[in-house]
Amino acid sequence: xxxxxxxxxxxxxxESRLTEATATELSRVLRDSEEAxxxxxxxxxxxxxxxxxxxxxxxEEAADRVAWQKHLADPEGETEPRPPxxxxxxxxxxxxTAGLLVVAAVAALVWPFLAPPQAEQPEFLATLTRATGCVxxxxxxxxxxxxxxxxxxxxxxxxxxxxxxxxxxLLLEGPADLEIVHVANSALHAGRVVVRVPPMAxxxxxxxxxxxxxxxxxxxGVSVDPERETVVQVFAGTVVAELKKPDPSGRRSRRLVAxxxxxxxxxxxxxxxxxxxxxxxxxxxxxTPSVHEGDELIPFKPSRISSLDVxxxxxxxxxxxxxxxxxxxxxxEARCPEPFAESYYVHGCMMYDExxxxxxxxxxxxxxxxxxxxxxxxxxxxxxxxxVQLRLSTDRTLGWPVKAMKPIYRRDxxxxxxxxxxxxxxxxxxxxxxxxxxxxxxxxMTLARGVVNPPGWQGAFRKAPDGGSxxxxxxxxxxxxxxxxxxxxxxDELGLSWTVNWSDASxxxxxxxxxxxxxPPYAARGKKALTFLYAETWGKAVYR
Amino acid sequence: MTDHRHHTPNDHALHVQQLxxxxxxxxxxxxxxxxxxxxxxxxIVQEVFLAVSRKAQTWSxxxxxxxxxxxxxxxxxxxxxxxxxxxxxxxxEDVIELLHGAEAxxxxxxxxRVDALRRCLDRLAPRAKELxxxxxxxxxxxxxxxxxxxxxxxxVRVALTRARGALRDCMERRLNAAGETP
Numbered sequence: 070x071x072x073x074x075x076x077x078x079x080x081x082x083x084e085s086r087l088t089e090a091t092a093t094e095l096s097r098v099l100r101d102s103e104e105a106x107x108x109x110x111x112x113x114x115x116x117x118x119x120x121x122x123x124x125x126x127x128x129e130e131a132a133d134r135v136a137w138q139k140h141l142a143d144p145e146g147e148t149e150p151r152p153p154x155x156x157x158x159x160x161x162x163x164x165x166t167a168g169l170l171v172v173a174a175v176a177a178l179v180w181p182f183l184a185p186p187q188a189e190q191p192e193f194l195a196t197l198t199r200a201t202g203c204v205x206x207x208x209x210x211x212x213x214x215x216x217x218x219x220x221x222x223x224x225x226x227x228x229x230x231x232x233x234x235x236x237x238x239l240l241l242e243g244p245a246d247l248e249i250v251h252v253a254n255s256a257l258h259a260g261r262v263v264v265r266v267p268p269m270a271x272x273x274x275x276x277x278x279x280x281x282x283x284x285x286x287x288x289x290g291v292s293v294d295p296e297r298e299t300v301v302q303v304f305a306g307t308v309v310a311e312l313k314k315p316d317p318s319g320r321r322s323r324r325l326v327a328x329x330x331x332x333x334x335x336x337x338x339x340x341x342x343x344x345x346x347x348x349x350x351x352x353x354x355x356x357t358p359s360v361h362e363g364d365e366l367i368p369f370k371p372s373r374i375s376s377l378d379v380x381x382x383x384x385x386x387x388x389x390x391x392x393x394x395x396x397x398x399x400x401x402e403a404r405c406p407e408p409f410a411e412s413y414y415v416h417g418c419m420m421y422d423e424x425x426x427x428x429x430x431x432x433x434x435x436x437x438x439x440x441x442x443x444x445x446x447x448x449x450x451x452x453x454x455x456x457v458q459l460r461l462s463t464d465r466t467l468g469w470p471v472k473a474m475k476p477i478y479r480r481d482x483x484x485x486x487x488x489x490x491x492x493x494x495x496x497x498x499x500x501x502x503x504x505x506x507x508x509x510x511x512x513x514m515t516l517a518r519g520v521v522n523p524p525g526w527q528g529a530f531r532k533a534p535d536g537g538s539x540x541x542x543x544x545x546x547x548x549x550x551x552x553x554x555x556x557x558x559x560x561d562e563l564g565l566s567w568t569v570n571w572s573d574a575s576x577x578x579x580x581x582x583x584x585x586x587x588x589p590p591y592a593a594r595g596k597k598a599l600t601f602l603y604a605e606t607w608g609k610a611v612y613r
Numbered sequence: 614m615t616d617h618r619h620h621t622p623n624d625h626a627l628h629v630q631q632l633x634x635x636x637x638x639x640x641x642x643x644x645x646x647x648x649x650x651x652x653x654x655x656x657i658v659q660e661v662f663l664a665v666s667r668k669a670q671t672w673s674x675x676x677x678x679x680x681x682x683x684x685x686x687x688x689x690x691x692x693x694x695x696x697x698x699x700x701x702x703x704x705x706e707d708v709i710e711l712l713h714g715a716e717a718x719x720x721x722x723x724x725x726r727v728d729a730l731r732r733c734l735d736r737l738a739p740r741a742k743e744l745x746x747x748x749x750x751x752x753x754x755x756x757x758x759x760x761x762x763x764x765x766x767x768x769v770r771v772a773l774t775r776a777r778g779a780l781r782d783c784m785e786r787r788l789n790a791a792g793e794t795p
Contacts, residue, residue, distance in 0.1 A: 123750045
């Protein structure tokens with residue numbers, strides 16, 4: 070047994086980067102050697118123990134801070150009698166023996182009675198665990214991994230994930246103004262935040278101008294708009310909204326359960342379910358990171374698929390976003406790498422008949438169909454707001470791989486293939502402001518000529534009920550693809566590549582992409598070969 | 614005298630949930646020893662909570678709650694890996710069974726180890742402590758840590774390995790020392 074190699078494999082296991090090959094290798098080593106299993110057990114147990122110990126340390130720091138502040142606020146407290154309902158230091162032995170849960174719960178109870186944090190004694194309450202596209206307005210400019218003290222965070226744009234010492238996760242969507250008051254309480258002055266509260270931190274509260282929203286073990290979103298109106302939406306569990314002013318019926322609190330929304334106005338008026346529950350209102354999943362490399366765009370992962378079978382349409386196709394009449398035998402699946410595989414993926418399929426090319430895809434997207442880029446004014450940029458793109462050849466004389474590229478990359482000028490109108494680039498997107506399916510077609514490797522939403526094409530988008538994916542279905546006449554008189558036939562193998570683009574919540578800022586169906590030598594990204602500009606990198610469509 | 618806490622099935626279920634919440638961190642630590650990804654492990658613990666709530670009647674008061682909860686957690690973890698985690702390369706099932714099949718979690722021993730490690734964290738050099746903090750509190754991967762502090766990812770891995778080694782040695786010393794004290 071090679072111990073050094075075993076530790077390398079354990080590192081890969083710990084960081085979730087085992088490949089099929091290394092998982093097989095590690096399995097074999099562990100199966101064959103009791104000593105290897107002993108080492109693995111020790112390392113894997115250490116992984117769990119360390120996480121627990123570090124979380125305990127974080128909570129102890131927070132608890133110490135309570136005691137320290139309490140001492141500052143009330144140095145005589147230990148000797149003075151107190152009414153029974155107040156928390157006295159006589160509970161400290163209980164905290165010491167009853168474990169961290171009780172520390173957290175009691176700390177959450179006593180915090181509201183304490184003095185505000187002292188600037189000269191900064192204590193860390195939270196960690197900025199992830200950030201993407203963040204522009205901070207100051208006075209704090211945190212970096213991912215940086216620890217946060219009590220205070221105000223002004224996020225002008227981007228998405229920030231903050232983990233409090235008690236395990237509460239806050240997903241802040243810019244622009245937003247959030248104040249971390251302590252581990253048991255934040256104040257949202259403007260913007261949106263989604264709060265996930267583990268059972269041990271039950272009671273966590275978000276303050277707004279109109280209400281205090283108290284968690285009862287749940288996930289909920291809160292938004293505060295410029296008029297100081299609060300909208301709360303409960304995704305799971307229960308939230309109690311304590312109103313700053315009694316509502317017109319005199320009630321001071323409302324209980325909200327999963328699936329409910331409430332709008333709370335500065336006047337105290339509470340409107341339950343007047344704001345429709347919408348998965349899109351809040352960003353609940355951390356967005357994909359940008360994958361810019363210099364000025365170039367790079368695919369998310371190496372391609373694994375080199376060809377796609379295009380089946381003959383079994384009958385009449387109704388373009389409605391329902392694929393029940395489709396022959397899905399050629400469907401491919403591709404996913405972004407972890408940790409995004411669960412949410413960012415595509416199932417793609419194509420069919421054909423004498424009149425049309427049919428394209429369908431189910432796209433995993435936590436922010437589906439938000440594209441706000443107008444087909445009438447800026448179709449060239451539409452891909453950035455979330456889209457499905459296909460590059461394909463409809464000319465069997467070009468063969469495969471297709472030896473065409475953007476002419477500026479050639480020393481001796483464009484070839485006939487480079488400017489062929491039978492090489493087409495399709496971009497499909499859903500223009501959210503008009504709820505309009507859109508198609509742009511660009512021709513040749515110059516991409517100089519194009520049409521937008523041409524007559525004859527049909528498209529439909531359908532969002533999944535859970536708001537986590539969408540289906541796009543379309544029919545495009547061969548005439549629009551340069552092949553009206555000579556559509557592909559059974560046995561043709563023609564160039565094809567798919568790209569799926571995801572945007573952030575704005576529906577216009579590109580956050581990442583996945584490129585699939587590629588010529589195997591180019592399956593791994595080549596820095597000089599941007600897929601869409603070098604047709605030789607494309608995989609192929611096999612027409613059945 | 615009647616134990617009024619366990620009068621009804623609902624009381625019993627509530628009691629089980631309270632016990633689970635009390636031991637949640639230990640269950641999470643245990644799950645992490647099978648599923649090392651923090652986000653997945655947290656999702657699994659949520660599933661375990663639901664599972665122990667459903668199966669509350671199968672646990673008898675007076676028996677080892679944590680051992681029972683960890684058995685449920687092991688089952689839920691393996692189920693998670695077979696379904697939601699199936700696209701990630703993973704160890705073969707027979708190997709997981711070899712590693713964890715006959716495992717019973719000793720809650721007292723686990724807590725001793727966590728307490729010892731907790732004290733040992735204070736003895737780490739500041740840089741090592743920062744790395745451990747980033748990795749185990751902020752759940753950053755070595756590449757992210759490397760970017761944040763201007764090291765290479767491999768340098769971070771080496772430093773983390775050393776820090777874990779130092780913590781393990783410290784933990785063992787503390788446990789042995791404690792064992793010698795009556």
